[in-house]
Amino acid sequence: MAKTKQKKSNTAETGVAGKREFRYQKELRDLQVELLKFQNHVKSEGLKVVALFEGRDAAGKGGTIKRFTQHLNPRGARVVALEKPSDRELTQWYFQRYVAHLPAAGEIVLFDRSWYNRAMVEPVMGFCSDEQNKRFLKDVPQFEKLLVKGGIRLFKYYFSVSKEEQLRRFESRTDDPLKQFKVSPVDQEAQHLWNQYTVKKFQMLGESNRSLTPWTIIRSNDKKRARVNCIRHFLSQLDYAGKPDDEFFVTDPDIVISGIDELKFLEDNLFEMKQ
Numbered sequence: 676m677a678k679t680k681q682k683k684s685n686t687a688e689t690g691v692a693g694k695r696e697f698r699y700q701k702e703l704r705d706l707q708v709e710l711l712k713f714q715n716h717v718k719s720e721g722l723k724v725v726a727l728f729e730g731r732d733a734a735g736k737g738g739t740i741k742r743f744t745q746h747l748n749p750r751g752a753r754v755v756a757l758e759k760p761s762d763r764e765l766t767q768w769y770f771q772r773y774v775a776h777l778p779a780a781g782e783i784v785l786f787d788r789s790w791y792n793r794a795m796v797e798p799v800m801g802f803c804s805d806e807q808n809k810r811f812l813k814d815v816p817q818f819e820k821l822l823v824k825g826g827i828r829l830f831k832y833y834f835s836v837s838k839e840e841q842l843r844r845f846e847s848r849t850d851d852p853l854k855q856f857k858v859s860p861v862d863q864e865a866q867h868l869w870n871q872y873t874v875k876k877f878q879m880l881g882e883s884n885r886s887l888t889p890w891t892i893i894r895s896n897d898k899k900r901a902r903v904n905c906i907r908h909f910l911s912q913l914d915y916a917g918k919p920d921d922e923f924f925v926t927d928p929d930i931v932i933s934g935i936d937e938l939k940f941l942e943d944n945l946f947e948m949k950q
Contacts, residue, residue, distance in 0.1 A: 703906075706907065709918070711746060717782070739834070753778075773786075790811075794879035819888040830912070874945065893905050
């Protein structure tokens with residue numbers, strides 16, 4: 676009798692999981708159709724669009740970018756994921772190597788990490804000086820203002836994952852031979868340096884969350900919900916031919932958070948860290 680009940684329970688759980696996956700795949704497909712409509716609009720109107728994807732290691736940035744671009748025409752949509760700067764690039768103006776990848780008319784560019792490396796990863800890991808970090812935080816609002824005034828539509832997404840979920844994802848990468856390439860020394864330090872990253876995140880948002888170039892926070896413990904809600908938010912901010920009614924783009928308030936609200940949350944979090 677016990678085995679029968681257990682079998683029925685497992686079958687029921689499998690059925691619920693299957694329904695969730697079906698809903699997710701349908702929702703994702705519908706959103707990807709809208710992304711194609713939007714790309715056609717970008718091309719026909721000669722628009723220039725940039726989306727930055729930031730966050731801690733294993734926060735889900737790459738998986739979301741993959742779903743963004745999965746069905747887009749690669750001739751008009753590019754993903755930029757730069758390696759560490761070369762010796763020559765280290766002597767250049769900091770923003771210079773990123774400027775080279777900005778879109779021309781009719782293009783969408785998605786940065787898998789961006790110039791905000793200098794706000795979190797570099798200062799925490801000792802790859803830049805305190806002075807360079809402070810200079811960046813002072814300069815970045817002006818740099819982004821120039822981009823927007825120059826006709827670029829700029830979107831900044833920060834994927835926020837919990838410490839426990841990050842650890843779980845790191846462990847799954849280590850055990851999965853198809854994901855082991857993602858493991859790096861920086862990843863291995865991320866858990867130990869969690870609080871330092873949180874402080875730098877707070878400073879970054881405080882200095883660069885401006886009305887002209889705001890941050891949008893994506894709670895990403897649930898990867899699939901994070902993906903669809905990020906795409907919904909992105910499309911909701913833009914007009915294009917054949918766009919559905921606004922209700923189609925309503926996001927989950929537990930997933931999509933404004934930069935201002937995240938700053939308020941971090942103020943409390945940072946206070947607790949110091950107790």
